[in-house]
Amino acid sequence: MKTQGHKPLLMLLILLTFAVYIAILFMNFLSSSWTLVGQDFEGLFLNNTGDVSDYFYLEITPAGWTFSIWGFIYTWQFLWLIYVAASMCRKSTMGSYLYVDPQLVPTGLFFVFIINNVLNVAWLILFDRMLIIWSMVDLFLITFSLYVAIFLTHRQLEKIAPNLVSMKSVKDIWMIRFFVQNGLAFYATWCTIASLLNTAIVLSYTIGIKQDIACTIVLGVLAGEILVWFGLDIFVFDRYTRYNFSPIIVLILALSGSLAKNWDPEKRNSIITVAILGVAVVIGLVKVILMFYRHCTRPLYSHLYTLDKI
Numbered sequence: 001m002k003t004q005g006h007k008p009l010l011m012l013l014i015l016l017t018f019a020v021y022i023a024i025l026f027m028n029f030l031s032s033s034w035t036l037v038g039q040d041f042e043g044l045f046l047n048n049t050g051d052v053s054d055y056f057y058l059e060i061t062p063a064g065w066t067f068s069i070w071g072f073i074y075t076w077q078f079l080w081l082i083y084v085a086a087s088m089c090r091k092s093t094m095g096s097y098l099y100v101d102p103q104l105v106p107t108g109l110f111f112v113f114i115i116n117n118v119l120n121v122a123w124l125i126l127f128d129r130m131l132i133i134w135s136m137v138d139l140f141l142i143t144f145s146l147y148v149a150i151f152l153t154h155r156q157l158e159k160i161a162p163n164l165v166s167m168k169s170v171k172d173i174w175m176i177r178f179f180v181q182n183g184l185a186f187y188a189t190w191c192t193i194a195s196l197l198n199t200a201i202v203l204s205y206t207i208g209i210k211q212d213i214a215c216t217i218v219l220g221v222l223a224g225e226i227l228v229w230f231g232l233d234i235f236v237f238d239r240y241t242r243y244n245f246s247p248i249i250v251l252i253l254a255l256s257g258s259l260a261k262n263w264d265p266e267k268r269n270s271i272i273t274v275a276i277l278g279v280a281v282v283i284g285l286v287k288v289i290l291m292f293y294r295h296c297t298r299p300l301y302s303h304l305y306t307l308d309k310i
Helices: 008-032 051-054 063-088 106-126 131-164 170-207 209-236 246-264 266-295
Strands: none
Touching: 008 106, 051 106, 063 106, 063 170, 063 246, 106 131, 131 170, 170 209, 170 246, 209 266, 246 266
8 A cells, every 4th residue: 555645735734723723822812811921912902801791791601710611622622733733743554644644634624623713813802892793693603613623523533443443543543532522522512602601692782681581591592402412412423422521521510600600599590500500410420321331332443443452
């Protein structure tokens, strides 16, 4: 079999994705702190993101500490980008560079992720200017782009898994699952919740629906999304999403943060949030139990590497 050398354009795309990501990290830092190494960037952002969130009060907004999740989100994205960049220097047992053959991450994912980063910066500016309708639209686009990215990486892994097994690179299957797929799913779940919060802001502060009713509406939507996701994850897409554990972490953290800040046994939305949190915990336990059970009783690709070891 002929080995494949470097692909300059693909290398350039990977490096460009990395550079764009570093740039959005810089922009996110500026949105929360206008000063960097003595330089004042106050003209770029008019408000602190946290202050804008406090201005548009919702009785389901999570506590401030919950938003530290962004640190984990950005770290996880950085890790999978490092993993992909490292594949430019790693060769398979066949002699080809892994980013080329079998191509661990599809080309389309890089374009989608770059678009996602641009939308991320756009949201910072729109939310900073309190353009809440446009920021809501932007957040939904961010979330959709992540869904597309997740689809692309799952489809690619299903395609290349046999090659990775034959190359005795089963460890890369696990690294793709953990770094790429779970990293993107972690990010997408938080953005799904954030887009619903932004929707509640629009319903309350633009359309004029009472704040508590707007919150009830989006909690209902979230509950529906959780049930649909769980059904599809467990019964339809198990072959692809079996090892996607990160969404449940985000759900439990976000709902716990909301209760920590807003718990009031006299309020409808507090009771609904508790109920959704309870469902999320149960779903999480079922997910983990089924993940390990199916891993032991119905391992994926077992017919391809019966005698191989990781």
